[in-house]
Amino acid sequence: MKEFEKKGFSIIKINKEKKISSLRAKFISIFSKISELNNCGKVNNDKKILQLYKKKKKLWVGAYDQIRLLPELHSLIDEDFLNKIKNVSGIKIPAFTSKPIVRVYMPKNIGTTKTVPHIDYPSHRGSKNAVTVWFPLQSLNSKSGTLMVLPGSHRFKTISGSIERGTVKRLDISNRDYENQMEHLILKSGEAIVMSQFLVHSSGNNSSDMIRFSIDFRLNDLSEKSYALRKYYVNQISYYRKR
Ligand SMILES: [Fe+2]
Numbered sequence: 001m002k003e004f005e006k007k008g009f010s011i012i013k014i015n016k017e018k019k020i021s022s023l024r025a026k027f028i029s030i031f032s033k034i035s036e037l038n039n040c041g042k043v044n045n046d047k048k049i050l051q052l053y054k055k056k057k058k059l060w061v062g063a064y065d066q067i068r069l070l071p072e073l074h075s076l077i078d079e080d081f082l083n084k085i086k087n088v089s090g091i092k093i094p095a096f097t098s099k100p101i102v103r104v105y106m107p108k109n110i111g112t113t114k115t116v117p118h119i120d121y122p123s124h125r126g127s128k129n130a131v132t133v134w135f136p137l138q139s140l141n142s143k144s145g146t147l148m149v150l151p152g153s154h155r156f157k158t159i160s161g162s163i164e165r166g167t168v169k170r171l172d173i174s175n176r177d178y179e180n181q182m183e184h185l186i187l188k189s190g191e192a193i194v195m196s197q198f199l200v201h202s203s204g205n206n207s208s209d210m211i212r213f214s215i216d217f218r219l220n221d222l223s224e225k226s227y228a229l230r231k232y233y234v235n236q237i238s239y240y241r242k243r
Pocket residue numbers: 118119120201
């Protein structure tokens with residue numbers, strides 16, 4: 001918990017490598033299922049998912065929209081996982097801010113909009129101690145791209161303007177000069193990052209030939225008083241993209 005308070009994030013071991021690799025295989029099987037049932041052949045590896053994306057994008061999108069709704073996702077985020085998050089973050093009564101999100105970063109970033117450094121809190125405006133949890137469905141390396149964080153940035157007020165006011169340091173996230181201070185978190189399968197929703201972070205490029213699958217979800221703390229005083233405000237988020 002001390003590390004979390006100081007740096008704004010912690011890496012935890014969730015030790016579910018078998019479940020994680022079978023979930024990745026299940027995702028691939030859904031791309032295959034939609035392709036086969038539409039007479040477009042088997043899709044049994046990352047390379048073929050890329051071909052499906054290039055040649056039959058609507059099928060690819062159909063599968064992508066469904067993999068995030070698989071029940072296996074929820075069995076992965078179990079009591080043991082939640083207890084580990086509670087231990088490092090101090091959250092007492094966790095509640096999802098929204099559904100878990102599956103991200104599919106295609107090789108060479110094809111079809112991916114680059115994420116710029118940002119904080120997650122404004123999208124949710126939940127409890128002050130809300131966290132984002134992110135984990136990959138395969139071990140990462142510098143080629144596959146990583147999650148990047150700016151350690152300690154959760155303690156700054158983050159605004160889009162460069163201002164020093166009193167003792168509060170305000171970080172200008174529209175200024176890219178700090179990007180070389182960002183830490184690349186090269187997680188192994190079975191590891192997850194728990195971070196404050198005020199921590200500046202972004203997602204790295206995938207320059208490998210493999211797809212980078214990852215899952216992220218966000219938790220509020222229902223025991224946090226100011227959040228209760230705001231009547232557990234929930235920001236309405238659209239779960240489905242337009243096709
Ligand atoms: Fe984010």
